[in-house]
Amino acid sequence: MTHQPLNTEWSTQATAARRDNYYAASQRKFVPFKDPIVFQRGSMQYLWDAEGNKYTDLLGMNVCISVGHSHPTVVAAAMEQAQQLTHCTTMFYHPTPAHLAEELAATMPKGHEWVVHFTNSGSEAIDLAMTMARSYTGNLDLLALRTAYHGPTASAQSLTGISGWRHPGMPGNVAFVAEPNQYRGIFGENAGAAPYLDEIDQTIRTATTGQIAGMFVESVQGYGGIIEMPKGYMSGAAERVRAAGGLYIADEVQSGFGRTGDHMWGFEADGVVPDIIVMAKGLGNGFPIGAVVAKKEIAAPMAEKFMFHTYGANPTSCAAGRAVLQVIREDKVMENAKTVGAALLARLHELKDKHAAIGDVRGRGLMLAIEMVKDRKTKEPDAETTAAVFEHCRSQRLILSKSGPFQSSLRMVPPMCLTLEDVDRVADGLDQAFSSL
Numbered sequence: 001m002t003h004q005p006l007n008t009e010w011s012t013q014a015t016a017a018r019r020d021n022y023y024a025a026s027q028r029k030f031v032p033f034k035d036p037i038v039f040q041r042g043s044m045q046y047l048w049d050a051e052g053n054k055y056t057d058l059l060g061m062n063v064c065i066s067v068g069h070s071h072p073t074v075v076a077a078a079m080e081q082a083q084q085l086t087h088c089t090t091m092f093y094h095p096t097p098a099h100l101a102e103e104l105a106a107t108m109p110k111g112h113e114w115v116v117h118f119t120n121s122g123s124e125a126i127d128l129a130m131t132m133a134r135s136y137t138g139n140l141d142l143l144a145l146r147t148a149y150h151g152p153t154a155s156a157q158s159l160t161g162i163s164g165w166r167h168p169g170m171p172g173n174v175a176f177v178a179e180p181n182q183y184r185g186i187f188g189e190n191a192g193a194a195p196y197l198d199e200i201d202q203t204i205r206t207a208t209t210g211q212i213a214g215m216f217v218e219s220v221q222g223y224g225g226i227i228e229m230p231k232g233y234m235s236g237a238a239e240r241v242r243a244a245g246g247l248y249i250a251d252e253v254q255s256g257f258g259r260t261g262d263h264m265w266g267f268e269a270d271g272v273v274p275d276i277i278v279m280a281k282g283l284g285n286g287f288p289i290g291a292v293v294a295k296k297e298i299a300a301p302m303a304e305k306f307m308f309h310t311y312g313a314n315p316t317s318c319a320a321g322r323a324v325l326q327v328i329r330e331d332k333v334m335e336n337a338k339t340v341g342a343a344l345l346a347r348l349h350e351l352k353d354k355h356a357a358i359g360d361v362r363g364r365g366l367m368l369a370i371e372m373v374k375d376r377k378t379k380e381p382d383a384e385t386t387a388a389v390f391e392h393c394r395s396q397r398l399i400l401s402k403s404g405p406f407q408s409s410l411r412m413v414p415p416m417c418l419t420l421e422d423v424d425r426v427a428d429g430l431d432q433a434f435s436s437l
Helices: 012-022 025-029 072-084 095-105 122-137 154-158 194-207 233-243 266-270 296-304 315-330 333-354 383-395 420-435
Strands: 039-043 046-049 054-057 114-119 142-145 174-177 214-218 247-251 276-279 290-295 358-364 367-372 401-403 409-412
Touching: 054 420, 072 315, 095 114, 095 290, 095 315, 114 122, 114 296, 122 142, 122 154, 122 214, 122 247, 122 276, 122 290, 122 296, 142 194, 174 194, 194 233, 214 233, 233 247, 233 266, 290 296, 315 333, 333 358, 333 367, 333 420, 367 383, 383 401, 383 409, 383 420
Parallel strands: 142 174, 142 214, 214 247, 247 276
Antiparallel strands: 039 046, 046 054, 114 290, 276 290, 358 367, 367 409, 401 409
């Protein structure tokens, strides 16, 4: 049967009008630039808008593009599967998700049996991890970090410590502990892990029943402004949480798949072995998929009740996921993230020396941030300057995002195929953006 191609009007004005007329209010508002931008195609670390302008993507489409826009290996794997069988619901057996589960389990710390539950998204994976922890422990209370972001569903919002992401009517039984921010944390600059670990003990004693289901920690906080956990924090948190009957749950939705450059998973930086790991975004390189990976015994009680995610083990997305893991191995993506990320971070430090508006630059691998302040001594956040620099970055053909609890940080999480040749262009573009203020 022959079908006529769908008519798609690519003009920016027409697209913006349709979006404004037919998108819900929450989506109409959530746009980055003052003026609309329509992307028509992408290749590896680059994007082209509908007018043919080329951009360097430092956002990775919200960290979803891990190994490159339209990466030929990933596209070919997904197309081959889609042409054979686009979807097979989870209740039936299919080799593609079974292989992906095996391959993900193989990336986990040795000495444990790991099992995988696929979901449609990272937010669903967070919801499932919450249920799994409560089912296994029999406890309700959970801990999360202030300035954490774990997703937009009601349950995931209840773990999110940024007011702008929280809507009315969220579930309870979540207590927040201070994030171990080494730049503007409550214990001052470079305070290390110890005082923040004491805060976990204090919070368990005062804001929970004393017995908890677990603690969710982003191995590197993403929307919180690229906040790394100091040495000893993740392992120390796991020790304290387990002493209170809970599980340590690592959120690797943004920091996983080699993005930090040193390890496949961010939690490996501290030698901790989580009980549950949540992942999504980079797993599909743009295809929708998430996963909860757990120690086998922890996932076992979930079998007592029905749990189902319609598209969770979709074979097309799982084929893309298998190809992503293949590319990470064969193209040395993690090693590239380490090399290129270090070079870019060095250039960001040079920008800090030059521009007084920059209070801090930080990150590891290709997970980096610039934080703007009105005064380096007071560290007062400067959202206005951040927004202005962000707008100027568009004219420099750089795509990144504003993040952090005060919207005072520029977050850079590009596809991990960014090259050393790109570093100068990115740094020079940022320099021009700051100099345009």
